Amino acid sequence: MADGSALPRNEVGINAALGILKQQFGERFQTGASIREQHGHTTTWIDNQPPDAVVFAHSTQEVSDIVKVCAAHRVPVIPFGTGTSLEGHVNAPAGGISVDVSQMDKVLEVNAGDLDCRVQPGVTRMALNEHLRDQGLFFPIDPGANASIGGMAATRASGTNAVRYGTMKDNVLSVEAVMANGEIIRTASRARKTSAGYDLTRLMVGSEGTLGLITEITLRLQGIPEAISAASCSFPTMEAACETVMAVIQYGLPVARIELLDALVVKAVNNYSKLTLSETPLLLLEFHGSEAGVVEQAETFGEIAGEFDGTGYAATTSTEERSKLWQARHDAYWAMLALRPGCKAVATDVCVPISRLAEAVTRSNDKATELDLIAPIVGHAGDGNFHASLLIDMGDAAEVARAAEFVSWLNDMAIELGGTCTGEHGIGQGKRPYLRKELGGAVDVMGAIKRALDPDDIMNPGKILPS
């Protein structure tokens, strides 16, 4: 399914590497079937392709040691954080070693005066925010799952706050990485900006482990806002909701979050969480700023929404009411699954220029209807990024085929509208067939970089670049 086919295995090399690593890592070297399967875990419909072994690394030096062994024997190295990626990123199509960095979970330093910190890759975003809270700081990137910072950097993750705070590319100051030859590099200084040579930080962010393995990340932080307010507003149509979003962005209103839920998702959430939201398209918002600032932002949003027939608009600065409002969004995944018990939810992730968002979501709905598929939509609307989640009976081959047709059609449509097949999930295995459609000859440049930095293709092979 998708582009997750198995690749040739280097049995001799793998056996040699397994022997050496077992010796070196003792109980932190594991080959049990269930742990291997869990490390090839993928939340898509791509088949599980477990690694031959999992090694739990405790330091950059250990990661370097592992990579050197694998380099000497031409064995694949696949980084693993929390396993919440969505496009088969942690699969091992050619076998090899999964390097689990979840135990490299220390916050190494926090420089409150500089609004930055340095962390190991296994620190999760929730653990980091827990660590930072007492200092009045937070790390804004929120992809939903409690992902590891290393994995978020490797996949260029973003999520609900990106409209205001950007994506991982905007919030990583530098990384330390182990390259394919085992060398350890640091991509940049701790300065807030730099013009010192090629932007290796941004090259590593989003490279999905195919160029090197990220072992430390220096992040930009934000001060916790003085005030936070949340709001929701219903709209008669998806067009009206999308036009509101476009007007908000054009106005320059600094919304911290502006999320779109289609009528089907709202209905699902009402059922799942016993809410009574109007079962029409909904925008959920969050405003960050001063006490007066969030009030003004909420008022301005209300005026804009009114121009597009928004109804039931309510804003609140109460923490409790805010949590309740956002519950609809946080429950969306489980609520959607409950629409069709026993089904699997297959995520899509297109992102289009905001002026094309209304057209894209409308056509997506129409196409799902045409193909007799259930495909509720939630979107990080302020970025033009939305997820149509296909609820599929995986036992029904015809339905699976129609779903595959939908995914292919959706990616092509996004590219045709000037957008991308992936706003935040990455290419992994699943989207490899679309990369060249989207970027043409630029893919050859990516291939040249990959061959230069990893000539034996041992770093997470079978990901990003088309075969």
Add this chain to the structure above:
Amino acid sequence: MADGSALPRNEVGINAALGILKQQFGERFQTGASIREQHGHTTTWIDNQPPDAVVFAHSTQEVSDIVKVCAAHRVPVIPFGTGTSLEGHVNAPAGGISVDVSQMDKVLEVNAGDLDCRVQPGVTRMALNEHLRDQGLFFPIDPGANASIGGMAATRASGTNAVRYGTMKDNVLSVEAVMANGEIIRTASRARKTSAGYDLTRLMVGSEGTLGLITEITLRLQGIPEAISAASCSFPTMEAACETVMAVIQYGLPVARIELLDALVVKAVNNYSKLTLSETPLLLLEFHGSEAGVVEQAETFGEIAGEFDGTGYAATTSTEERSKLWQARHDAYWAMLALRPGCKAVATDVCVPISRLAEAVTRSNDKATELDLIAPIVGHAGDGNFHASLLIDMGDAAEVARAAEFVSWLNDMAIELGGTCTGEHGIGQGKRPYLRKELGGAVDVMGAIKRALDPDDIMNPGKILPS
């Protein structure tokens, strides 16, 4: 001087390419001494190294044609926009062809609904903002000079607005570029965010023409703020001014500009522009937002500044008064030159974590005194980036040597404090000796990328990478 030594010339190839390009480009192919010297122009103390010819390109296809001729004959290609770079970027140490893109100056499209536009590389930032004004939009990056957008992208420029709006890396959505083999690529779609493969956009931004020649740029735009207010505040010491900046950043106050001038610069500006500012360290500020928002920001700043003995604080929303306030900053370069008529100003560009800014500027002042040099300081303080401009009598060899010692010392100090030798000017020829000090083995990764994408080293050779 610095690292601008001549490189071996491929005379046979150069002669062959000159013959072909003369044929192809007629009057747009120029070899006069003065035009060649102007295209090797550098505002540093690095010697002028003129190209063998200048070709004025009118289209991406023409740029590709030129590069293909040069690739076939292994002849250097040096991009040229407005010639305002500061580290010998447009010099031709191995000879070759200067590709002047200043006549590729069209704004190709403006998508107001998406807050983006697509421009040719020769469009200057002022021309772009002139073009955008009627639509209520602006492009925020302001490096001071009226640089070309292509050059700003190639050097990862920033300037006074970066503290709020980021640098070129944050404001370029994608580029079209001609690579070393003449192939034309586009690095990304027009979506506001993407996880589609390696971030070639950020790789090209800041690559200084050494990987490819940028022929189109898609930029993020901003709505012109509803209100703009400006302010100035004097401080008893540089430490107090820097501590104020740090507190402002930690507070999360969204200042659009926060510029630092030391006492010597203020004195120079008073003399030059007939102002009566207190001749002590000065912060100049700009606030962007709603009418109420800028008032609130200005008040908050005033409170913070008060805690650090700021005096003479005044904020204004009058356009006229704002222009007058900012005149001090805009005149700073000329005012500094007037401190010592006949001298040359040699720019430096270090950037340190903000918590080290006070220490860095203080040590910089002390070192200048110790070396008997005049080195007034202006800084983009919100980013920790400052320029000590050495006023040098280029005819005094001993003074030039002391200046070189200062520059070397300053770059080393910035690196030692966790910063960079270049916040925004780039490496060019002048800073090549410092890149490995700053980034160690990461420079080998840059070298591998360079060799993979430009195996014959024809794209702006002798820049960025150490020999």
